Amino acid sequence: MRVAPAGAPVPARRLLPWALLAAVLMGLTLTRTVDHDESQYVAATVLAAHGLMPYRDFAYLQGPLQPLLFAPIAWAAGAWTWPALRLVNALLGALTIALVHRAARRLGAAPRAAAAAAGLMLCCDILLFSIGVARNDALPAALFAAALVVMTRLRGGAATRGSALLTGLLLGAAAAAKVSYALPAIAYGVWALAAPRRHRPLWLILGAVPPALLVAWCWWTAPEGFLFGVFHFPADAPAEYYAGYPWKLSLAAKLVDSLKFLALGPALVALAFVIGRGRMRALAPLLFACAVAALAPQPTWRQYWLPFLPPLFIALALAWHRRPPGRNWRIAFGITAAAGLAPSVAALVTANGMSLAEAMRTSAAIRATMDRAGVTGPVSTLSPQFLPATGRLPDADFATGPFYFRSRNLLDPGAERRLHLISHARPHVSAHWVLVGGETRRTSGNPDLDRMLAHAAGGPRTPVPGTGFQLVRVEQPPSRTR
Structure with missing residues (x-):
C-alpha cells in the first residue's frame, strides 16, 4: 500500500469531501438549539475581546487559552459573535475528523478503512453535540487530533526534533484550553521518557513551554481566581449542586451514563471491535488516559468523552484495515451510527428548544x-x-x-x-x-x-x-x- 509523503500537496479533488463535511457541520450548528452551557464561553470571549483578562478581571471556569485565542473572532464578528463562535467550532470539528483520517493513513490504514473510521466518528453524538454549540470542546479536540498526526511524522522510525517540538506545543495547547487534556498529554510524555531515542522527550517538553507559560502567567496574575476556576469549582460545585440527588454522583450512575453516551454512536462498538482485533498497541496509553479524564469529573457528561474519540477511531481504522468487519459488525456499526445521529436529527425536527x-x-x-x-x-x-x-x-x-x-x-x-x-x-x-x-x-x-x-x-x-x-x-x- 502506498501512502503519500508527509510533505506532498493534497489534490483539490481530495479536499472536496472535507469542504462538504465542513459545510454540513456548519449548517447543523446554525440549526442546533440553544444550550445555556454556551453562556460563559461567549461572555468570556467577548470580555477578552475588550481587553479584560480571565481570572483577573472576570471569573472563568476553564483553562485560559480559548477566550484569549478566540478574542479576535469576537472583535471582528461584533453582533454576530455567538453564531461566529459556533461556526468556528463546526470547522474545528470537521478538522478533527480530517486529522483522524490523516493520522490513520499515515499509520498504514487503507483509504477505505480510514474513510470508514472517520465517517463513523462523525456519527457520534458526543462529537456532534460538542462541536455544535459555543462550548470549549472543539478547540482542544482539534489540537489533540493534530498532535496525533504529528506523532506519526517519523524519520527512520523516530520523531524528528521538529515533530517532537510541535507535538509538545499541540498537546500543551490542548491542555491549556481544557484541563482534561492534560492527562493524555502526560501519558504521552511518560511514554516518550520510556523511549527517548524514538520520541525525543526534551524537544517534546520544549514544545509545551509556550502554553505552559501562558497558564503560568494567568496563575501569576490572579492565583486565587485561576485555582478556583480551573480546579476548585469543577471539583466542588457538583457535590453542592447535586446534594439532593446523590445517586447522580455515584459510580453506578457514572458507568451507566458513560455507556449511554458511547452507545449513542459507534464508539462503543468501535471499542469492542478494536479490542477484539488486538489493534490498540501504541494507542492504548492514550485511550486509557482519555478514559480516566472522562470518568474523573462528577458527574460524567457526554462532552467529557470527546478526547477518547480521536485515538479510538484511528485504532478502528487500523483494525479495519487488518481485517474488515463482517456482516454482524457492519450491522452493529450501522445501528449505532443511526442512534448517534438521532439526537441531532430530533433537534432539527422538534420545536422543544430555542433555535x-x-x-x-x-x-x-x-x-x-x-x-x-x-x-x-x-x-x-x-x-x-x-x-x-x-x-x-x-x-x-x-x-x-x-x-x-x-x-x-x-x-x-x-x-x-x-x-x-x-x-x-x-x-x-x-x-x-x-x-x-x-x-x-x-x-x-x-x-x-x-x-x-x-x-x-x-x-x-x-x-x-x-x-x-x-x-x-x-x-x-x-x-x-x-
Missing part, C-alpha cells in the same frame, strides 16, 4: 428595547450569550452565566468580591440594568435563577416585546468594594 435564529431575533428585540430605555454600560444577566447582538457588554460579575450564581456556599463573601462572582445566596447587582428571561426549559436552564436575579435588582421591569425577556432597572445599585 439560534430565534435567539438572534430575540437579541435584536432586546437591543431595540435597550435602545429605547437608554441602557448604557454593562448589563447583569445569567444569559450573556444574548448580549453581543445588543451592542452591550456583560457585567463581569456574571461572566459565568448561571453556573456560579446557582451555588450557595462555595466561597465566602470576601472571596466572591475578590473573584468577581455572585451567588444566589448573596445576590448583588452592581450594574444599572439586569436582563432576565434566558434561563428557561427551552435553553436547558432554570427559570428560578432568573426570578432570584430580578428580585435582587428590585426595580421596574420592562418586557421585551415578542419574547420572554424582561429588562429590569436598578435605580440605585449599591457599591461593591473590590
